[in-house]
Each structure stands twice: as C-alpha cells, then as structure tokens.
Amino acid sequence: MYSEKVMDHFQNPRNMGEVENPDGVGEVGNPQCGDVMRITIKVDEKEDRIEDVRFKTLGCGAAIATSSMVTELAKGKRLDEAQEISKKVVADALGGLPPQKMHCSNLASDGLRKAIEDYRSRHGN
Amino acid sequence: MYSEKVMDHFQNPRNMGEVENPDGVGEVGNPQCGDVMRITIKVDEKEDRIEDVRFKTLGCGAAIATSSMVTELAKGKRLDEAQEISKKVVADALGGLPPQKMHCSNLASDGLRKAIEDYRSRHGN
Amino acid sequence: MGKSTNSAIFLDNAATTRTDPEVVAAMLPWLEQNFGSPATLYSMGSEAKQAIESARQSLAGLIGAESKDIFFTSGATESNNWVIKGVAEARAGKGRHIITNEAEHHSILMPLRHLEKKGWDVTYLPVDSDGLVDPDAVAASIRPDTVLITMVHANHEIGTIQPITEIGRIARESGVAFHVNAAQTVGHIPVDVQALGADLLSLSGHKFYGPKGVGALYIKRGVRIIPLLHGGSQEKKRRAGTHNVPGIVGLGEAARIASRDLVAEADQLGSLRDYIFAWVEENIEDVRINGHRRRRLPNNVNFSLEGIEGESIMLSLSYPTAEGARPVFISTGSACVSGSLEPSHILLALGMPAELAHGSVRISMAKGETREEIDYALEAIAAVAGRLREMSPVYKRGNKKCAAFDKTEGCDCEAAG
Amino acid sequence: MGKSTNSAIFLDNAATTRTDPEVVAAMLPWLEQNFGSPATLYSMGSEAKQAIESARQSLAGLIGAESKDIFFTSGATESNNWVIKGVAEARAGKGRHIITNEAEHHSILMPLRHLEKKGWDVTYLPVDSDGLVDPDAVAASIRPDTVLITMVHANHEIGTIQPITEIGRIARESGVAFHVNAAQTVGHIPVDVQALGADLLSLSGHKFYGPKGVGALYIKRGVRIIPLLHGGSQEKKRRAGTHNVPGIVGLGEAARIASRDLVAEADQLGSLRDYIFAWVEENIEDVRINGHRRRRLPNNVNFSLEGIEGESIMLSLSYPTAEGARPVFISTGSACVSGSLEPSHILLALGMPAELAHGSVRISMAKGETREEIDYALEAIAAVAGRLREMSPVYKRGNKKCAAFDKTEGCDCEAAG
Ligand SMILES: Cc1ncc(COP(=O)(O)O)c(C=O)c1O
Numbered sequence A, B: 001m002y003s004e005k006v007m008d009h010f011q012n013p014r015n016m017g018e019v020e021n022p023d024g025v026g027e028v029g030n031p032q033c034g035d036v037m038r039i040t041i042k043v044d045e046k047e048d049r050i051e052d053v054r055f056k057t058l059g060c061g062a063a064i065a066t067s068s069m070v071t072e073l074a075k076g077k078r079l080d081e082a083q084e085i086s087k088k089v090v091a092d093a094l095g096g097l098p099p100q101k102m103h104c105s106n107l108a109s110d111g112l113r114k115a116i117e118d119y120r121s122r123h124g125n
Numbered sequence C, D: 001m002g003k004s005t006n007s008a009i010f011l012d013n014a015a016t017t018r019t020d021p022e023v024v025a026a027m028l029p030w031l032e033q034n035f036g037s038p039a040t041l042y043s044m045g046s047e048a049k050q051a052i053e054s055a056r057q058s059l060a061g062l063i064g065a066e067s068k069d070i071f072f073t074s075g076a077t078e079s080n081n082w083v084i085k086g087v088a089e090a091r092a093g094k095g096r097h098i099i100t101n102e103a104e105h106h107s108i109l110m111p112l113r114h115l116e117k118k119g120w121d122v123t124y125l126p127v128d129s130d131g132l133v134d135p136d137a138v139a140a141s142i143r144p145d146t147v148l149i150t151m152v153h154a155n156h157e158i159g160t161i162q163p164i165t166e167i168g169r170i171a172r173e174s175g176v177a178f179h180v181n182a183a184q185t186v187g188h189i190p191v192d193v194q195a196l197g198a199d200l201l202s203l204s205g206h207k208f209y210g211p212k213g214v215g216a217l218y219i220k221r222g223v224r225i226i227p228l229l230h231g232g233s234q235e236k237k238r239r240a241g242t243h244n245v246p247g248i249v250g251l252g253e254a255a256r257i258a259s260r261d262l263v264a265e266a267d268q269l270g271s272l273r274d275y276i277f278a279w280v281e282e283n284i285e286d287v288r289i290n291g292h293r294r295r296r297l298p299n300n301v302n303f304s305l306e307g308i309e310g311e312s313i314m315l316s317l318s319y320p321t322a323e324g325a326r327p328v329f330i331s332t333g334s335a336c337v338s339g340s341l342e343p344s345h346i347l348l349a350l351g352m353p354a355e356l357a358h359g360s361v362r363i364s365m366a367k368g369e370t371r372e373e374i375d376y377a378l379e380a381i382a383a384v385a386g387r388l389r390e391m392s393p394v395y396k397r398g399n400k401k402c403a404a405f406d407k408t409e410g411c412d413c414e415a416a417g
C-alpha cells in the first residue's frame, strides 16, 4: 500500500523527539481519531530560519512518515518558505500516499504551521 | 446417477425388438415427452402364460432399462402374475432408480399391462 | 484430452472446460504458499493484492474494459443475479420493466421470474428459428418505464450469436441500461465492451479454461447497481467477501492466455465445426442442424436426431460397451428435470417440436481439439444413432415425417410413405 | 509457518488461514484432472458429483447436521447475505423485524442496513464490556413481527463466544428463525447445530484451513428461504451456479481434518492464549485485555496498548528493520476506512474509548503454533510498543490515565500524576 519512501520514513523516522526549549510548538489531531502530531521548532531569529525541528506522532504509518518528511523539508528553511509546505508537497516528497491517507493522516504540515504561528505570536509578529 | 444394474440393462437390453405376429401389443408414452414404449407379447394360450415378450423404446436410460427389465420379469409368467409387475417391482429389480426417474421413465409395466389387456380383448376376456 | 486409446473425448466444453495447466500453475503458489488476504497491510496481503490487481488488468484487457470497472464474483450466475436484482433495485424509481428474450440462460430467466413475482414486468422477446433476436423488436418493446435490457451474447446451447452491437446502440439511444451475458463468448471470440455497447457484462472463469467458482461483472463507470453481497469493503464496497485469491489469479491467467490464443482457437474450431456439420448431414439420416449456421460460436455444434432421445444418446456415448472404445462426452437438450423429461426451453423457443428437441445433441469443443478425435466421436454418434433408432418404436414408423423446419410454420408434419 | 530464522510468524488467522497441505492435495485432482461438472451424467460428472456429496457429508458431520441440509456457497459473506435477504423475503408476510447485536460482522450489519432502507426494523442489542449479548435482552426484544434473530457464534475480533444455546432456546420458544454466523467457530471449537438450536448457520472454508471462495449455509429442513442466486438446478434449486468442485472438495477435506484435530487444537491454542495474556500483563505497561477472558475462542487474543495506534504497530511488526528479524503479522482494530482512521465498531460497542480502540492488537493463532514463535512475537510487540510510545506525544503525558475499564461507567479518565 505504501511507497518505499513512506516505509523508509516510517521505519527510520528523521528528527523524532522534542527540541529542547522550543521556540514554537504546534500540536494537531486528536487521539480519538488516532492521529496526534506535535512539532517543536528552534528558530534562528536573525535569519528567520528553522534551525531545528522535531516531531512526536501518534498515528498510522502515513502519519509517522509525513511527520518525518515535514521535518526534513522544513529544516533550514526560512519561516515563510516553511509555511508553504503543504500536504501535497509532503505527499509528493514521499512518492505519493494512498488516497484515503491523503487527508486524515497527513496533518504534519498543519502542525508545522501551528508551530511557526506559535513562534510568531510569542515573538510578537 | 444410475445403478450398475440399470446401466447393464441400458447397455445390453434384453428382449429388444418385436414379437412376430404378436398376440398382444401395448404402447404407452408420448414422443413429445421423450418416452415411448411398445411391448409386444406372444401368449401360450393353454397355460395363459407369456411365451415371448419384446420391447421397443424411445427414451432415456431409465426408460430403456426398465423396458428391458420388464420383459425379463414377464417372460414365462402367467398373465395374472405379469399384470402384477408394478413400477416399484421393476425399479427394485434394477436396484433402484433416481427419484426423478421413478415415474416419467418407468412406464414399461403399464405397457406390458396394456399388451395383456390387448391380448385379452382380442381373445374375448 | 489424453491420447491413449481408452481416454475420453470431452466435447462438453460449453458446460465447463478443463482448467488450463498454465492456469493451475499460476494458482498453486496462492494455494500452497501465500495464503494472505489482500485486505491486510502486511507483505503477504500486499502481494495478494498485487496479484488480484494484475488479474483484474488481464481480464480488463481481454474485454476492452478499464480494470477499475471489473468486479470479481463467484461466477456468471452471481454476476447475472447481481445485475438483474441490483439494477432493478437501483432503478426501480424510474420504472419496473425489463426486456430479455425467451432463449436466455436460467441464471437470467430465474431472477427475472423472481422479479415478476414482486411486480416487475418482463418482456421475453421471441427468437427466430435460428435463435436470433430481432433488434427492431427490442426497439419496439422499449417503454418509458424500461430500465434494463439483458441479452446473452451467444447462446450456450445452440451457439447463436446475437446482434449485440445493434441492440447496444438501441439501448444507448433510449438511455436503458444494457447487460450482456458473455459467459459463452469471453475467451472464445472477441468481446469488447465498448464495441458491444455493454453497460454491464457477465463472465465465468471455468467457461474459458479458468477455474470454477470465480467470475466477474464488468460495470461501466457511472452505472448504478445495488450490491448483491453486502459486507466488508472488498471490491470498492460493491462486492463483499474475502477474495478468492487463487481463483482470481487463475481467472486472470486464463484471460492472459485467451488474449494470446483466442483468434487461433476460433479459426481452428470454426473449421472443425463446419466439418462436423458437413459430416453429419452427409452420413446421418433425418438429422437437423440447430442454431444459426454462420452466426454461431466456433466451438458449438448442435443437431437433432429424429426418433431417438438425447439422454440415451449421451449415456451410450459416455459408457461405450465395446472393448477399448473411447467414451465420448456430449450433452443434450433433453433433461430430466424434477419428475418429467423436459426438452430444453431454448430449443422450444426456436419453434422446434418437443420430440425433436428431445433428440438434440450438443458438441462443444475446446482448443486443441483434433480432427482424429472428432472423426472418432462422429462415427460413435452415427453408430449410437443407428442402434437407438433400431430400438425406437417411432423412428420411420412411416406415419409422420418432419420436413424442413421453419419456426413460423412449425414442424411440417405429414403422413409420409 | 516455516522454521527458517527470517520467515514470517503469521498471527492473523482470524482473517484467513493457510490452506492445509492435505486440503490442497485433495483439491488438486479436481483442478488438474477431473474438471467435469457434477450436473452432467457422464462418468466425469458422476465422479464430481460423488466428490461433492462426500464433502457435504464431511461438513455435515463436523456440525452435527444432516448432509441434505448443507448448501454450498462462495463463503460466509454470501451465506449471511442469503440468510438475511432470503429469510426476510420469505417471511415478510409475517413481519419485518430482525434482532441482532451491535458487534456483528459487516457481512451481517450491511445487509441489515440495506433492509432498513427498505422499511425493515432492526434491533441492534448492546453487548457488555466483554462483548456478550444478554439472552434476556434478546427475549425482551422479540415482538409479534420478529421473523429472524441473527447472532455471531464468536466474534472475529475479540473472540467472545455468545450464549448461543440460550438464545436458540428463546428463538425456538418464540417461533422466530434463528441464524448463527459460525464463520469463526466452525473447525475451531465444537459446533453442533442441534445443540445450538440453529435454524441456519453460516461458515467459510478459509477460516479453518480450507480454500478461499467457498463456504456453506446450513438450512434446517422446513426453514423457508428465498434463493439469493437464482438459476440452474444445482443445490436442489436453492443455490444456482456451476459447482466449484475443487473448492467444495477442499472444504470437505478441511471439515474431515477439523473433525479429527479440533479438540487437540483448541486445547493447545487455549493454553497459548492464556500464556499470552499473562505475559502481556506481566511485561507490558498500560495494556488492557479485550473480550471475555474465558468465554472466548482458543486462538484469539486481543488487547489495547495505550498511547499508540494499531496500524503503526502492525506495520512495524510486519516490516522489521533489524537484520534477520522475523516479520510478525497481526491485525488491529484501527482501520483506515475511506478517508478517516476509524476504530473498530466492535471495540466501540464494548464501550471502549476510541483512543484505546485505536491501540488494539489482535493475535489469532493457527493449529501447530509454537511457544517459540509466540515468545518471539511477544518480544517484538513489546519492543515495538516501547518504540512507538517513545514517539507518541500523548503517552504518559501525565494529564490523563485510563483506569480499569467498565462499559457502563465508560473509560474512567482522570488527571494523574
Ligand atoms: C450462457 C450462460 N450464462 C451463465 C452461465 C452460468 O455460469 P456459472 O454456472 O459459472 O455461474 C452459464 C453456464 O452455466 C452459461 O452458459
């Protein structure tokens, strides 16, 4: 069902865990729905860039793989660029997702956006 | 479907043909129904016994086998005995018939009875 | 069809065919090793899923369909029941009238009879003495409340091929769903759902060298149909039940082989068929060819032998008494159905008198059939016919003789010599 | 279940079982050599007919039925659809009310939903937190217009065995037809139609080491049911379609083997099951056993792991990353159904909160399962649980903790340490 790339990110997730003293935190999903993603970021303030990003995810294979991929895609990106990472971008980077997984288990980009918003609200913009 | 005995009588029918100058003829069935049996008998008048009996049959395996068996059973019998040969007697002598064949293709005993009646009517009793 | 002297000659392939050894070989790994259910996510399941999707593609390729429009079933009987009950139910709001013909297979007629009991109206169009439906009659019988036309592609008994393309065009123009029961044609002659104009098409694996107990229904995208088997989410929730993986793989393999062999098979069997007709007319008296001479399945031969009955022909051929004789398996339109010997409704629909229908013989060949086997079988048939006619109290009795047969005029029975 | 280090450990036998090599061997002659249809009279057909009648006897023997009451189908899904639609239709004159329970298989629930759309009334009885139906509730829900009670014998997901005998007695006393879906029990625990009081009973071959795509319906003499597959005169005109001879022979062989091995299998797996429960409770934190502890299938284990999700457990187990690790195939009640991750309706019916249902793991064993394999699988599960919990943003977050679970009280969630 899953592409090789999805399985690779599922089996060897990148950037799993929590950033220490994060500058921004975004959590999306709901345990009742079987999907929760928590993204924490460290921001290089001068450059407005994501210095470090980590995820913790409860969820299915797609949920874990998309979380891992989102962190890969976001790392080192400027915040405005990182905000552009859409569900589709993540899915494409993984070589596609099964249709039924496209929406429910592909929330990590929302989590990232929330983390960025959290950072901005804390830093007053 | 058919017992070995049925198959034997079907494959090697006894007394097939017509008695020459028969004393009685009985025909039953209908070609539209796929079954016609014609029984011809030669009667030993003194003994009131069936001296010879032959059949010609159009029909399925059971029709042919029961015809053959009826002639076997009837040969040499007294007319009143021969008249008692029922469908069941014929079927039993053949080791049974499939249920759906019990009635439609087991008319030979009727044919025999008709032949006996024909003989009697011709000989005035 | 082994070659040893005593081996049987199987000429009842319209009933069921030998499972091609290539098909069996393709099925075995799914019986012996990978038994996973395609509904599961782990590797065994994914492999099973790939296998059934590849079978779906092979089958789609054979009938010119898109693979997403193929739904696996347990056979043509299920496919036909599904169509008739499922389309009826889905379209009942629009109307309750269905069109078919008198000479359909029981798996079409019986579900229709069932609908009739529930208030549906069914038009059974007549067929002519060759078994053909008249497309104009189809057009004329369409009403505002007609929701389905169902026609067999080729008749299983007499092999007559219906003018499906014409009927398909009529159905399309009237916006009526069109179902083709192609159980006898798929794998034997070209079948293309587009060319035929079919909205739905039924097929059965074991009719073209695939396994028994598996078939399919083609459902054109957008055609509404209620499931017959509700339950799990298999087959896009349209046909529930754990996939019969070995069976489906076998069906796919049969389709792949048919795509390769079909044209050659049709050529070869078509000439054998014509040879048989010529031989029979030349060598057997009082015989009549049933079904259309040319518009017929290449593997199907059907004729009636006057004065004798089919079951006894069939039994005599299949249990020969002579030492070393080869059994020959054919079928007949004279069937013992619950208590009476009933002639086939299909032969009667041609307008044939019952007594002739009782004497019908169907020879249906498989690919690779040889001239030698056919010659053997024909000699056997001629011999059996002779023997049974000798036994028959009605043959050539001289009081009745059937002249050339024409449905509209009926059997021209007259006192003869 | 090969023995080489890298071979998979298959613990998803409630989905489908390996076809027993003895079963495959019994089927092969009917695939490779005798392909005749039992409907025909010649020798190949008679042999096929004998073979299916002997399969019918084996199957009847296994479930304490008379063989004339056994009807072959394409599987339990067909049997279940047949019962629900066929009994409903046959008895519609008497009433339009059916009783079942919330935790049934989809092949029961979906046909019932379909009937509801057509105006039928269905009572879905609740189950308790162990998954049991209360016979008193069945009795209380019977109405004058109730025509059918359908209950699963054992649940496929949590293995709970229903009090069928009691329910059967209630049904009989009320004159309501009683159907038992025994897809999960036949061949695994004793099933006797008489003892259970079943009027109808469904089963599927591939659930007890038989082939896929074949099953049966037991119909007690005198029980009225309309056919689902109308057509030819197979199966005494109650289920049309060319017989799947290899499949039916395989089903018969599976029945024969089950009659021989069932008791030993149940003993052996029952102890392994209890061993697993003990091990899990001892070695994994925050785990909850699902289903009744004792009244359950010997081969079924089900538990929920807090804070993680089933598909990821299943995938991690089936695609292990460590060199030489053996894949372990289990299933979960967390299924991705058309667009959302839905927890099993069965687990929810127990009153379990959705987040726990998502973390459920089902282990279903086959006969011959070894302690070694189970130990391997358990260690693998514990390791995967540890790894996924480390990844989980919600596990042991400290704000919520589920205490002992009781359906009536719901999940007792409270702020914890
Ligand atoms: C024309 C036709 N339709 C339908 C069927 C039914 O196929 P099956 O028995 O495989 O379900 C057959 C064969 O029996 C057939 O010849």
Ligand SMILES: Cc1ncc(COP(=O)(O)O)c(C=O)c1O
Pocket: C240, C241, C242, C243, D014, D015, D074, D075, D076, D077, D078, D105, D107, D152, D154, D155, D156, D181, D183, D184, D204, D205, D206, D215
């Ligand atoms: C309880 C139960 N009923 C019915 C079925 C349906 O069986 P099948 O898929 O073989 O038709 C299954 C298995 O899927 C089952 O577990």
